Amino acid sequence: MSWSDVKSILGHHKGWKKYYFILTLLTLFATAVSLVSAYLTQLIVDATNLSATLIVLLAIVVAINVVFPIIQSAVQARTFYRLSLRFRTELLDGLLKAPYPFSQRYTAGDLTERFGSDLDTVVDFFTYTLFKRLLYIIQAFSSAVYCFFLSWQLALISFILSPIFLLVSNIISKKIQTALAKLRVDSSESSTVFLSILKGQQMIKGNSLQARFNADFRAVSQKIVAGESRRKLFNELNMFVIMMGFLSRDIGTIFIGGYFVNIQLISIGTWTAYYYNSGNASGIMDSIPKLIQAWREASVSYRRIKEFDVLPREDGGTEEGSAVAESADSAEAVAFQHVCFRYPETENRSGQPLVLDDFSLRVGRGEKVAIVGKSGCGKSTLFQLLCRFYEIESGRILIDGADIAGLPVG
Numbered sequence: 001m002s003w004s005d006v007k008s009i010l011g012h013h014k015g016w017k018k019y020y021f022i023l024t025l026l027t028l029f030a031t032a033v034s035l036v037s038a039y040l041t042q043l044i045v046d047a048t049n050l051s052a053t054l055i056v057l058l059a060i061v062v063a064i065n066v067v068f069p070i071i072q073s074a075v076q077a078r079t080f081y082r083l084s085l086r087f088r089t090e091l092l093d094g095l096l097k098a099p100y101p102f103s104q105r106y107t108a109g110d111l112t113e114r115f116g117s118d119l120d121t122v123v124d125f126f127t128y129t130l131f132k133r134l135l136y137i138i139q140a141f142s143s144a145v146y147c148f149f150l151s152w153q154l155a156l157i158s159f160i161l162s163p164i165f166l167l168v169s170n171i172i173s174k175k176i177q178t179a180l181a182k183l184r185v186d187s188s189e190s191s192t193v194f195l196s197i198l199k200g201q202q203m204i205k206g207n208s209l210q211a212r213f214n215a216d217f218r219a220v221s222q223k224i225v226a227g228e229s230r231r232k233l234f235n236e237l238n239m240f241v242i243m244m245g246f247l248s249r250d251i252g253t254i255f256i257g258g259y260f261v262n263i264q265l266i267s268i269g270t271w272t273a274y275y276y277n278s279g280n281a282s283g284i285m286d287s288i289p290k291l292i293q294a295w296r297e298a299s300v301s302y303r304r305i306k307e308f309d310v311l312p313r314e315d316g317g318t319e320e321g322s323a324v325a326e327s328a329d330s331a332e333a334v335a336f337q338h339v340c341f342r343y344p345e346t347e348n349r350s351g352q353p354l355v356l357d358d359f360s361l362r363v364g365r366g367e368k369v370a371i372v373g374k375s376g377c378g379k380s381t382l383f384q385l386l387c388r389f390y391e392i393e394s395g396r397i398l399i400d401g402a403d404i405a406g407l408p409v410g
Helices: 003-010 016-046 052-097 108-150 152-159 162-199 201-206 210-262 268-281 283-309 319-327 379-386
Strands: 332-341 356-364 394-399
Touching (some): 152 210, 162 201, 162 283, 210 283, 356 379
Antiparallel strands (some): 332 394
């Protein structure tokens, strides 16, 4: 997902700059509160005469830490539903206004998956996950700096293995992205088969095709199970790596920190503040891998819905064509003049032969004409071309003397 993609996504949300500005302020405020809380804890533990002022200040900070997540969640929830609705309706509008052949590229299951899970994944990332993880990373980085300020020796010992665990987690995250991309395709195929079964009950029962469709659904479901199991395995492996990072931090903080207190290298208050901050600092081990993984998952989903954001629009026709249509007074209601047409190439149909080759037909006002022929000879195609679901290769189609190429679509 490039920066241009990010701007395209944000373009679907009016007022997104104000939203991110508010969340940025909330993030910085939460970081400051966390550091103040650790500092007050150190003062209280090391104080010989406990001050009531310190206790009151700490209680206020704790209350703020309780209230802050509620405010942040309210802001994010409000933005999530606004962005989701706007994004969904504008992408659907693009699909509806695209030329008819583009809509035929996708199955019903594929469209359902893209406008459902894929779109929700992208919106969720830009409204919840991004700032949630950035908040934790900023807090973790600030706490790590404070840990070095409290005891740089203990900080080096506690976090020396963190870069290695982060590197391993990033490698595993790439495997998760690959598994997710395949899973999205398999889910689309499963939805397509399931919708076909729901809509084709009469045909399936009438032709005794239950076993065949059951086998198709079972086959695609087995691929989903295998893909989900693979992704779950990598997720669990990633969590194991992250937990090992936490364990290395705890060993360094508790045992080495306790030793430093015992030899009076640091005070018990300093160790308490360090332990409090090291827990926040180790959030880097959790937040960075999860942010990278969420980014990759959102990238997979956005690639699947991006094309709806850039679909070409149907030709609106010309004013001249509309004027001709309004003023025409011809005895011919419909006329095909030397029309050549073949269906556009798709993944399943490449190098299509001509369906209509130099086809001409005149139908006068009030005249009734029957068009007959074997399946695939082009009967339905004639009406699809009249409606401009497809564009012809050559020739003209006239309605009341006006070339439909100059008439507005829709």
